[in-house]
Amino acid sequence: MSSKKLRKYYIVYKSFGKRVFDIVATAIGGLILLPIIIIISIWIKLSSKGPLFYVQTRVGKDFQPFKLYKFRSMIVNADKVGPSVTSGDDPRITKVGKIIRRTKIDELPQLLNVLKGDMSLVGPRPEVQKFVDIKKEDYKKVLSVKPGITDNAAIEYRDEEKIMNQYEDKETAYIDIVLPEKIKLYNQYIDNISFLNDFKLILKTLHVI
Template sequence: MYKLYFKRVFDILFATLGLIFLSPFLIIIAIWIKLSSKGALFYTQKRVGRDFKEFDIYKFRSMIVDADKKGPSVTSADDPRITKIGKLIRKTKIDELPQLLNVFKGDMSLVGPRPEVMKFVNQKKDEYKKVLTVRPGITDNAAIEFRDEEMIMSGYEDKEKAYIDIILPQKIELYYSYIENISFFNDIKLLLKTLKVL
């Protein structure tokens, strides 16, 4: 029952409260981004959601304009495309806060496997058949475990290959663990753990 109904009610309620209470802070961040670098306030990208349906994920822009055309799909901490404020909001995960809009719309859940781009999903399509039986989320145990992913990626020369062959399989195992143990109390625990590590 939680998986089908209560989880969605929980998402709508807390996404709405989050957007209301965080709105003054979000406005300050938005002004800071616009004053510090050229380009749009938000960055949108196609990600793969439940049942392999693509949606536009929202983030505060943390990189230069057209960054996705000027480098690899995987980002490392030393990526020159990241703006000065981008380094801060990426490290603290503030850039992810606009995804509360994705949660409100129903593209995502507060807690669930992090959504990937189709390019990487296609590399592990059989494994993703199970992962994408649930809505992707803003946080989960993989997001917590790999919160310093950009630093990890800095150690690899071929970042995309390292992500596909080393990082992604570990994430998928954690996604499976979440799905197999999904519950209201586990979601609350993961949200509190996320706040703690941030």
């Protein structure tokens, strides 16, 4: 296939096909995962006080903020009593939280974000405003597309909390060491967006989880 045809395919998929794929795949996946979602919801509510969901403002496409949903895996107001970066030994994480974070089940409510149009199934993971501001120039390209639930950086850093355990100053380590590597992987994804690559990344994510 010529580079001109590839470019045309890229534009069509990025602007239209990707959204169709997101809606169809999310609807099917949501129905399949519904029993797990119900069980986890009951487990969270019975095991600790607080809301079912953790809602946090993240930065989306074109630097637009949106509310990201997760199953609550930490104590209430955890973001007010500790650092923005979480490690595996963080005492704010609940017992249920340790399990759902390790298996990435805490990310399932982001299927709602996909249906709303805030996110895509596959794309760079959304960051908080604080870190986007620090790497603003880099994020001009990263946020030219919708953030996603998974991508190659999410797979590569699926054990990020364990990685962060080795650093005393976790926020500085995240900004100076981890985030630059993630941004490189985000850019690699953006440069190679296609239906086939998105489908492969979803399958790879399911496999590693």
